[in-house]
Amino acid sequence: MAYDDQNIFARILRGELPAIKIYEDDQVLAFMDIMPQADGHALVIPKTPAVTLLDLPAEAAAYTIQIVQKIAKAIETALDAKGIVLMQLSGAAAGQTVPHVHFHLIPSSVHELGRHAAKMGDQEKIQALAEKIKAAL
Numbered sequence: 099m100a101y102d103d104q105n106i107f108a109r110i111l112r113g114e115l116p117a118i119k120i121y122e123d124d125q126v127l128a129f130m131d132i133m134p135q136a137d138g139h140a141l142v143i144p145k146t147p148a149v150t151l152l153d154l155p156a157e158a159a160a161y162t163i164q165i166v167q168k169i170a171k172a173i174e175t176a177l178d179a180k181g182i183v184l185m186q187l188s189g190a191a192a193g194q195t196v197p198h199v200h201f202h203l204i205p206s207s208v209h210e211l212g213r214h215a216a217k218m219g220d221q222e223k224i225q226a227l228a229e230k231i232k233a234a235l
C-alpha cells in the first residue's frame with residue numbers, strides 16, 4: 099500500500115497537528131493516544147514513512163522496538179503499571195485505522211481492555227499522565 103503523507107501521524111511528525119509528546123529523537127516519536135483504551139495509553143512511531151510493520155525497514159523496526167521498551171519501562175515506573183499490553187495492528191483488516199506504522203503501549207491487562215479509538219479522552223488528564231511518564235524516562 100502506498101504511503102499517504104497526509105495521514106494524521108505524518109502531520110503530527112511535521113508539526114502540523116498537535117500531540118502530547120513524551121519522547122522524541124531523530125528517528126522516533128512517542129506521544130499519548132488521543133482516545134486511550136486505558137490511562138497512560140501511549141503510541142510509539144518511527145519517523146520513517148511506512149504504512150505497516152511489514153513495510154518498515156528492519157533497521158528502523160529494530161531501533162523503534164528499543165524505544166518501545168524504553169517507554170514501557172517509563173510507563174511501568176511512572177504509573178505503577180502491573181502489566182503493559184503491546185499492540186501493533188498492521189492492515190485495515192487487523193483493525194489499523196491510521197496508515198503510519200505505530201506501536202500501542204497500554205498499561206492494562208488484556209482482560210480489562212475495551213475497544214480502542216472508541217471514546218475521546220480527557221486531554222488534561224492525559225497531559226498529566228504524560229508528564230509522569232516523561233519524568234521517569
Ligand code: 5GP
Pocket residue numbers: 106117118129130131132133134187193194195196197214215216
Ligand atoms: P490503530 O487503530 O491504527 O492501530 O490506532 C490508531 C490510534 O491512534 C488509535 O488508538 C487512536 O485513538 C489514535 N489516534 C487517532 N487520531 C489521533 C490523533 O489525532 N492524535 C493522537 N494522539 N492519537 C490519535
